[in-house]
Structures are given as structure tokens and as C-alpha cells.
Amino acid sequence: MKAAIYARVSTQDQTTAQQIRPCIKYCDDRDWDYDVFEEHVSGAKQSRTELDNMLKGVRQGEYGAVVIWKLDRLGRSTMHLLQLLEEFRNKNIQLAITTMGINTENPEGRLFFTIVAGFAELEREFIKQRVQASVDTKKRLGIRLGRPPGAKDKRPRRKSGYNQRWAAIPRKGRSFYQKEKELHEKEVKRSDPGGPENSSA
Numbered sequence: 001m002k003a004a005i006y007a008r009v010s011t012q013d014q015t016t017a018q019q020i021r022p023c024i025k026y027c028d029d030r031d032w033d034y035d036v037f038e039e040h041v042s043g044a045k046q047s048r049t050e051l052d053n054m055l056k057g058v059r060q061g062e063y064g065a066v067v068i069w070k071l072d073r074l075g076r077s078t079m080h081l082l083q084l085l086e087e088f089r090n091k092n093i094q095l096a097i098t099t100m101g102i103n104t105e106n107p108e109g110r111l112f113f114t115i116v117a118g119f120a121e122l123e124r125e126f127i128k129q130r131v132q133a134s135v136d137t138k139k140r141l142g143i144r145l146g147r148p149p150g151a152k153d154k155r156p157r158r159k160s161g162y163n164q165r166w167a168a169i170p171r172k173g174r175s176f177y178q179k180e181k182e183l184h185e186k187e188v189k190r191s192d193p194g195g196p197e198n199s200s201a
Contacts, residue, residue, distance in 0.1 A: 003027050003065040003096075004054045007038040008073045014040065019069035022098045026067055034067070055084075058093055065094035 005023040007016035016038040027034040035057070039050040051074075057063050066088060068074060075081050088095050089104075096103040103109045138145060 001030075001064045001094075002033040002035070002062065003067050003094075004057060004063040005034050005036045005067045006051065006054050006073060007036070007069060008048070008051075009040055010042050012040050019073065023067045023069060023096075026096055026098050032065065035063075058088070058091065063093070065096060067096045067098065069097075070099050071097055 005020060005027065007019035007023065009016055009019075020036060020038065024034065024036075035054075037050040037054040039048055041048050054063075054066070058066065071081065074084055085095065087093075094104050095109070101108075102112050104112065135145065
């Protein structure tokens, strides 16, 4: 088997040696071949040159395992980590975390992947609920969804160009926030019929 070792530090004056040594030993103990991917970049960035190169090899079937020193070396964004871990699980890529003693070839590692998959599914459900709540609110306020009326071109559009052209078109009517404010004021009046505007002089 061939493994991908990934190591990352945040600044140029730091070294990845402390991370790479135990990962190489882990591979040597199992007679795995390996390639090392190391970089000096913040973990908050989802797109990183060496991480992208490693993932490209994983997706092309070059590697059967990913070896890291600590989980936060992959990234510090919870959603990004969940996406990566779920992708490894779906592609049957072993993940070894040397400081945690986790490898998905053993029962503990498989349990770890199962828990991660559950969190990823839960996060997707939360996203769907937030999107649906936004759609329901806009419908309640009478805001039109989708493309402008009379649009005959049904071909897929590039998001940026279409949004820029549509944003440049003058639109009539009240904004979303104006409608929300007016709706809120009506609800306040309805719940407080004795307010100053409704009280007799």
C-alpha cells in the first residue's frame, strides 16, 4: 500500500519535522510506501496547494491511506474536516492519526469514522433547515424566488456573471428588509390593540 503523509505548520519559521518523523515511522512499521506533503499555511484555509495535491492523488487512486500527526493538521474548520473525513470514508481510504492511535483499519478507527459520518449528516440537515426557513420567510413576504419574470433563456448561467447582470437591473417594490419591518410592525399592532396609535384621543 502507498500512503500520503500530510504535515502542516502555520508560519514559515516553524518546522514540520516533529510531525513527519512519527508518520514516516508509522508507514515503515507497516512496510508502506509513502509520499510526503508538507506546507506552511494557516489551517483556516480550505484550499492549500499541498493539501490539494494530496487530495488529487487520493481521488485518482494513488493512495490507500492518509497519515497525519494530529487531526487539526488537516484543518481547523469543523465543516471542512467533516467533508474530508467523509470523503475518505466513502472512498475506503484508511486514515491514521499517530497522536490519537487511530487507524480506520481497526474497530476503534471504524467507530471514529462512523461518528464523523453522523456529524456530517447532522450538519447537512441543519443547512437544509436553514435554507428552507429562508425560503419560507421570503414566500411569506411575497418575495419572488428564482429567475426574473419573462426570462426565456433556461440555460445554466455562471453564477457570478448572472448575478452581476441581474443586480444591475432596477427593481421596483419594497426590499426584503422593508417588508420584514412592515410585517413586524403589523404583528406588534395586532398583539397590542391598546397601543398609542389605536387608542382613542
